[in-house]
Structures are given as C-alpha cells and as structure tokens.
Amino acid sequence: MTYSLTPLGRTALRRSKTAYPRLTGCESGFRFFSPAIGRWVSRDPIGRIGGANDCAFNRNDAIGKLDADGRVTITRGSILQEGVCGGWGVYFVWNLDNPTIPPDDGFLVQKVERGWKWRRCREKGKDRDDFTEIFWEEVPWKGPGYLHRDLSSSPDWDNRYGAQIARGEVKYFSKHTTGDLEADPNWRNRGQVWVEPLWWSKPSDNNERTAERVVDSGWVCCCGMRSSNVRCSP
Numbered sequence: 001m002t003y004s005l006t007p008l009g010r011t012a013l014r015r016s017k018t019a020y021p022r023l024t025g026c027e028s029g030f031r032f033f034s035p036a037i038g039r040w041v042s043r044d045p046i047g048r049i050g051g052a053n054d055c056a057f058n059r060n061d062a063i064g065k066l067d068a069d070g071r072v073t074i075t076r077g078s079i080l081q082e083g084v085c086g087g088w089g090v091y092f093v094w095n096l097d098n099p100t101i102p103p104d105d106g107f108l109v110q111k112v113e114r115g116w117k118w119r120r121c122r123e124k125g126k127d128r129d130d131f132t133e134i135f136w137e138e139v140p141w142k143g144p145g146y147l148h149r150d151l152s153s154s155p156d157w158d159n160r161y162g163a164q165i166a167r168g169e170v171k172y173f174s175k176h177t178t179g180d181l182e183a184d185p186n187w188r189n190r191g192q193v194w195v196e197p198l199w200w201s202k203p204s205d206n207n208e209r210t211a212e213r214v215v216d217s218g219w220v221c222c223c224g225m226r227s228s229n230v231r232c233s234p
Contacts, residue, residue: 074170074211074234077149082230085156086164086219090232094148094211096141096172106174106205107181108139108148109197113169118162121222136200137192138181141172152213156228158221165216171204 077091094108115132139148152166177199181187204210219228 074213076232076234080230080232082228083156084226084228085158085160085221086162086217086228086230087154087156088215088217088230089151089153090215092150092152092168092213094150094170096146105143106141106172107178108141109171109173109178109200110137110150111169111200112137113167114165116162116164118157118160121159121161135192135194136197137190138187139191140182152215154217157219161220161222163216163218165214168213170211173199174205177202177205
C-alpha cells in the first residue's frame with residue numbers, strides 16, 4: 001500500500017498487495033481511495049459502463065459484489081439457500097465490465113475446486129472420506145452487457161459430519177488464445193475439462209483481472225442432531 005498527499009495535505013491510499021498483502025488481499029493499482037471522504041478520488045477506468053457514478057465501487061454494493069480492480073465483477077445473483085446438513089444452492093452472476101471486447105469475442109473460463117472431508121456418524125475414525133476435484137468450464141462471451149448466471153450447489157449429507165468448500169476462479173480469454181472451445185472435442189462434456197488448459201496460467205486477455213467466488217459449509221447430522229453453517233463470498 002502506498003501513500004500520497006492530497007492538495008489539502010490529507011492522505012490518499014493506493015491499494016496494492018505489494019507491501020501489505022495480508023491487509024488488502026488484492027492488487028489494484030488503478031485507483032486512489034481517500035479515507036477522509038470515504039470514496040475513490042479517481043474515475044472508474046471503464047467509465048460509465050460500470051454505472052452512472054464514475055467514482056462508485058462495486059455499484060455501491062461492497063457486501064454483495066466482489067470486484068478486485070474495477071473491471072471484473074462477480075455478484076451473488078440470488079439469496080443463499082442453506083440446507084440442514086451442509087447443502088446449499090446459490091446463483092452467481094459474472095459481469096465482464098471492460099467494454100473493449102476483441103472482435104472474435106472469447107470465453108469466460110472458470111476453474112472450479114471442490115473439496116469434502118466427512119465421516120459417518122457411527123464409524124468415527126473408520127470410514128473417513130477426503131476428496132478433492134478440480135475442473136475447468138467455459139462459457140461463450142456474447143459481448144458488452146452480457147451477464148452469465150452460474151449455479152453453485154451441493155446436496156445435504158445426512159448421517160455424517162464434516163466440511164466442504166467450493167471455490168471458483170474466473171478469467172476471460174479471447175478465441176485467439178484458446179481457439180474455438182465450442183468446436184474442441186475435449187470441451188464437449190458439458191463444456192468442461194479435467195486437465196488444466198495450457199493457456200490457463202496466462203494473464204486474462206483484454207486487461208481483465210481474475211475474479212473469485214467461494215461457498216463453504218460445516219455440518220453435524222448425527223443421532224437426531226442437525227446443525228449446519230454455510231458461508232458465501234461474495
């Protein structure tokens with residue numbers, strides 16, 4: 001995090017993870033924030049496509065939206081439906097804010113990581129299951145203003161106790177980088193692959209930042225006890 005003085009001698013903050021990653025949790029470097037007035041002092045880099053207020057952040061919904069640097073936004077598109085034994089259901093909306101879309105369009109690609117750790121109630125220490133799966137899924141980008149609804153869900157786990165997590169990391173890539181994924185036979189299984197694409201580790205095209213969403217839960221459903229706690233970000 002770096003500092004600069006305003007014309008009135010007050011301090012303005014520039015968010016960056018270079019100096020204090022544990023405090024900020026993300027890298028920005030595009031805009032300055034003034035604690036004195038509680039707002040950004042520079043305009044949104046994407047202009048009015050991010051909303052009528054050029055100095056707003058996350059469309060004035062910092063709790064319900066996640067936006068690392070003012071260009072990619074993931075919104076919780078529905079109320080989190082919480083099950084009784086660790087299950088959930090919630091929609092997220094992906095919004096690519098940068099208006100400079102390449103002529104050949106491209107794809108929103110999500111890396112999904114899901115992990116479970118649970119035991120059966122009557123077999124403590126004997127029937128333990130730790131499981132992790134990772135896959136990538138693609139969604140064709142249909143141009144400025146397009147919103148994609150992504151469902152994250154999990155069933156209830158009765159007669160068990162444990163924890164689980166589902167994390168999604170979203171990037172935008174042009175067809176110049178990925179090729180035509182819709183015509184690629186490796187992506188024909190519901191638009192998913194289970195092997196990391198060669199281009200995934202590259203930075204997102206079109207100056208877009210990576211965006212993330214996370215849902216996790218812990219539960220106990222044994223001997224008549226039903227307790228569940230589900231958390232969601234954003």
